[in-house]
Amino acid sequence: MRLFLVLLFFLTCFLYPQQQPQFKTPSPTLTQLPAPGMLSVSIAGNPILAGSYVAAQGERVDQFITRIMYNIELDKFSLNLRDIQLKRSNGEVIKVDLQKFRITGDIKDNPYLKNDDVLVLSYSDPKTIFYEIKGAINNPGKYPFMEGDDLQKAIFYASGLSSAFQGYDSTTIYRVSYDKTRMEKIRVATSANFPLQNLDVIMVGDEQPFMEEYKILVIGEVNRPGYIPFGRKQQTLKEAIELAGGFTENASQNNIRLLKSKNLPSSVIRSYYGVDAPKEKREKNEDKDVVDIQKFMTELATLDFLNLYRLSGLTERDTSYLRLEAQLNFYNNSQLIDLTVKNDTLRSFYENYRVQMGDIIVVSSVPIGINMIGQVPYPGWIPYVPGMDFQYYIRQAGGLNDYANEDEIMIIKGNTKQWMAAADFRGTLEPGDYIYVPKEEQRSFWSYMGDTALILGIVGNIATLVILFINVMK
16 A cells, blocks of 8 residues: 555656646737747837737738738728838838839839838828729729828829729819818819828719619610610610610600609619619618618608698698698609600600619500599499590499499599599590599488587577677667
């Protein structure tokens, strides 16, 4: 037993030193002594990246900074790659422009690192120190602003002028005053070395490029319905119809509608016309937000109604009618075109209006007859017979129902949606017109009793006033 305890003691002493504490291997970007063949490189100037790091032999500045930014998940806009100083241990200072290197690929702008190098990186606030460039350039966006920047540098760092554009000889610079109370619009030649200021917005060129995304939608009775690419200032409404193959034989040229889809959410266009809006009209993840979009549009329509109603003296019934009109006016923000009438204004609009991105042109079909609605046994389309009056179509629809109000039958013109009393109608019914047979109001016994009580109450009040007046005059 004693021998066993002695052996156990020596065995424990022998094994214990082998169990060393386990530490997590430091990230190569953390401060540490370089291993043989590795370099020690420090970063200064940028408070987020400041510290000492390990770099590999033969590693260049761009590779090193890219690795550091990836490991730390630093916002790329908070680091100005144009303003980097590389300080060697022997006192040499090299200015490095990595943004320029990434555009030109010139290796002299991306030097090798050496041991004990210090990289001085300036911090760039993407919210307050920048300029924005867009228009006829290859890489539009926001860029860090530096003293001495001019228009040519901005175009260079935006990867140059885009060949997809035409007419970019002039550039407009929008400059906000220091107190942000005034906006100055400066027009210069695109080739000028015009000095920039912080927060400038640069619009290079005036024309938008001809791209597939610039298109309108033509649907209905045309030979080639669908999306039509167009030049923003080239096609008129008439030319758009021609690009869609022209009218079919079944096209109703008195019912062409131009819809300004910019005022409608894509969900409304999709449900009303059965098509998707142009891509530029759709919002990202819009399908997830259809309810919110429609709610927002409803609120806008309500606001439009309130603005109309504010100074009016309408009755309750007229107010309901105005609300309907305001909502229809908001959602049907469109132009109805009738090419069959002698109207120079509509004809001029058709021939000269220049379509815009997001417009939708709807060419309706020629109606097949008269549309019967209301209190008839067989409502719907009744084949059109020239010269027949409204009574004929009522008979074709099965006559009047028991609850039909024969005195209030209305004719609604299909094109203008104008309502006219059928008894006074002296015009001619046309395909597409509606005949509406309203329902006679049905009232219960208690409804009549309520009206009677109201009348008796008014008579009683008048009688009381008369008696009071007589007593006073005595």
